[in-house]
Ligand SMILES: *[C@@H]1O[C@H](CO)[C@@H](O)[C@H](O)[C@H]1NC(C)=O
């Protein structure tokens with residue numbers, strides 16, 4: 001626990017005993033550590049997410065330095081973010097561009113946003129109880145229809161049914177919204193792999209994702225990165241399940257449930273933005289620094 005011991009001293013004895021008993025009986029409840037093979041399986045997607053930062057002309061030519069070389073068989077279809085097909089992974093990849101660490105933090109903390117419903121034209125039939133960050137919503141709406149038509153083309157062109165949404169930071173937030181948007185229009189097998197994902201929506205949003213894509217969403221958080229705890233739960237924001245937290249020992253901990261509070265998971269290890277370290281936001285994720293190759 002990051003909670004300093006003196007913070008516990010102010011609590012009534014009964015709560016102190018309860019906390020100690022809980023910590024003793026349930027150390028790292030439910031957390032499993034990924035094997036090195038499981039970590040390695042994420043690596044191509046990590047490079048794909050990082051390539052989301054490269055210039056559109058570079059990703060369209062798939063000539064963006066080490067991020068592109070790491071997935072050398074990739075066949076780009078469109079760029080500006082980018083969409084294309086990975087023969088070795090048998091999936092269409094949709095990558096959104098992220099933004100730099102200080103910009104994402106101001107987007108999440110400046111208060112210039114609201115929890116807002118999704119546009120029913122873009123998200124037909126979605127519950128109006130599902131609320132998301134208005135800035136992320138507006139940004140996803142701008143690219144939504146282009147991405148839908150490009151993904152539709154790519155699926156038929158390459159004869160696959162698999163779509164993998166990747167992104168880092170802001171790019172991960174937009175990918176999470178695409179994970180709600182695309183299946184409402186296009187029947188496919190979806191997976192989402194995000195890095196440094198901020199909180200995007202409310203409890204109903206997180207529950208909708210958990211119910212719609214059980215086990216298909218992974219969001220990987222590096223060490224003391226504070227972005228995944230922003231905006232705060234007190235403001236009504238919640239993460240879906242699927243957290244993988246890289247801890248200080250470089251273990252990749254699979255943290256079950258939403259906003260898992262155990263030590264070894266982001267909420268447990270990064271108790272506030274003050275103990276966060278924004279330098280951890282860009283990585284490294286198994287050796288890959290986001291946005292470093294282009
Ligand atoms: C992309 O365009 C920029 C200028 O806008 C240029 O410097 C760069 O070489 C181009 N990259 C590729 C791969 O064509």
Ligand SMILES: *[C@@H]1O[C@H](CO)[C@@H](O)[C@H](O)[C@H]1NC(C)=O
Nearest residue numbers: 089090091159160161162189
């Ligand atoms: C979808 O991906 C899985 C592996 O995740 C693969 O076994 C399957 O063949 C793919 N399906 C298509 C139609 O490409």
